[in-house]
Amino acid sequence: MPELPEVETVRRGLEPVVTGRTISAVELRRPDLRIPFPPGFCSGLVGRRMDRVGRRGKYLLVVCGDGTVLVIHLGMSGRFTIVPNDAPGPEPGPHDHVVLHIGDGGRLIYTDPRRFGLMTLAPLPELETHRFFKDLGPEPLNAGFTGASLSRALDRRRSSIKSALLDQRVVAGLGNIYVCEALHRAGLSPRRQAHTVTGPCAERLVGCVRGVLAQAIAAGGSSLKDYARVDGQLGYFQYAFAAYDRAGEVCPREDCGGKIHRILQHGRSTFMCDSCQR
């Protein structure tokens, strides 16, 4: 699921369900995801009231009353399901790894087949310096992400603009889909050397990153194989992809007439139009 729009969609789904509720029990059905659950993970959460759900890049942050933050990353295949009011619900599946029981009798099930996700705890005041966050780039939808700041971050980078934008230190929250889409909107070749993106070109790219993320959030994210939303509803931004996963189709840009191609960059698929992305 999980680039910024999908994580934001999950955040919005969780917020009304957990805000003001108390964690009554935590079940871990295995000792680790991508990293082990830290010692005291369960005892650090039980009895805590959840005040709000935040997001930083692709991380979800469940902030508890005492300043404990439950830090969650969905990896490639992580998702949450809400089971209200102790409804019996189905038998836990083999990939249901964590169950958070909440005060009103409901529960929150974390499912993650590939187990590239993670959960850990961190004190709120130390979040900025936590290893997961200290090198994270700016939030792309905040004012700190500008053409000037982007071209500074790309300065002296010889790698492609595609791989630079995937680097969470340059900007937080982009993944393969939205990088492809933003570069297509900006008319920029994913093969361009990152440091050549400066001035008006960087400004345009910033605008395209913002635009595609905002539209994707409004659509509830993109649902490929997994459900993006906590309530099981599908996001529908995948229908608005201009390039991603559209190899062989005609480029949707007005008056372009080119064709979308799939190329490989450092082992990952990039989708682009040769004729309008330069």
Place this chain on the structure above:
DNA sequence: CTTACGGCCTGTACGC
């Protein structure tokens, strides 16, 4: 410092 690569896991789609 930067960049490239392999590895972590499982599921699915596709070719033979």
Place this chain on the structure above:
DNA sequence: TGCGTACAGGCCGTAA
């Protein structure tokens, strides 16, 4: 049908 291979929305550690 069954099997093997490639690939998938992410990230980290290592090596060069």
